[in-house]
Amino acid sequence: MKTASPFLELDSVERVELSFNGELLHLPDGSNLAAALLASGVDAFRKTPVSGAPRAPFCMMGACFDCLVEIDGVVQQACMLEVRAGLEIMSPDTTGAFDEPA
Numbered sequence: 001m002k003t004a005s006p007f008l009e010l011d012s013v014e015r016v017e018l019s020f021n022g023e024l025l026h027l028p029d030g031s032n033l034a035a036a037l038l039a040s041g042v043d044a045f046r047k048t049p050v051s052g053a054p055r056a057p058f059c060m061m062g063a064c065f066d067c068l069v070e071i072d073g074v075v076q077q078a079c080m081l082e083v084r085a086g087l088e089i090m091s092p093d094t095t096g097a098f099d100e101p102a
Contacts, residue, residue, distance in 0.1 A: 013028035013029055013030065013031060014028070014029045015027060015028055015029065016028075016029045016083060016084065016085035016086075017085060017086070018083065018084075018085065018086060018087040018088070018089065019087070019088050019089065020037060020042055020069075020089045020090075021089070021090055021091055025037075025040050027039075027040060027083045028083060029083055029084065029085065030082050030083060030084070031082065031083050032060075032079065032081075032082065032083075033069075033078040033079070033081040033082060033083050033087075033089075034057040034060060034067045034077075034078035034079035034081075035057075035060070035079075036083050037078060037089075038056065038057060042056075043056060044056055044091075045057065045066070045067050045068065045069055045078060045091060046066075046068050046069070046091045046092050047091070055067075055068075057078065057079055059079070060079045061079065062077050062079055062080050065077060067079045068092050069089050069090065069091065069092065070089070070090040070091070070092045070093075071087055071088065071089055071090075072088070075092045
């Protein structure tokens with residue numbers, strides 16, 4: 001039976017193991033990465049380079065870039081990715097992002 005909310009269906013999906021900033025998580029395989037991280041209790045994905053304020057997903061459609069994460073050295077939008085086993089996700093390092101080039 002189809003539920004009224006697609007988020008309720010996340011409980012019935014096989015979970016896979018991955019890590020976020022070194023913390024081991026078990027998230028629903030194939031689900032939206034940003035939504036799954038939020039549902040697991042991750043409340044900050046990155047910090048702003050200027051003030052260091054915590055940021056998390058806002059638009060969930062790839063327009064705001066608040067959900068940036070680093071996977072395999074590449075900074076990507078978590079809302080545009082799917083959960084898959086073995087991901088090693090890190091908050092992107094934004095220190096020095098606005099420094100003058102050497």
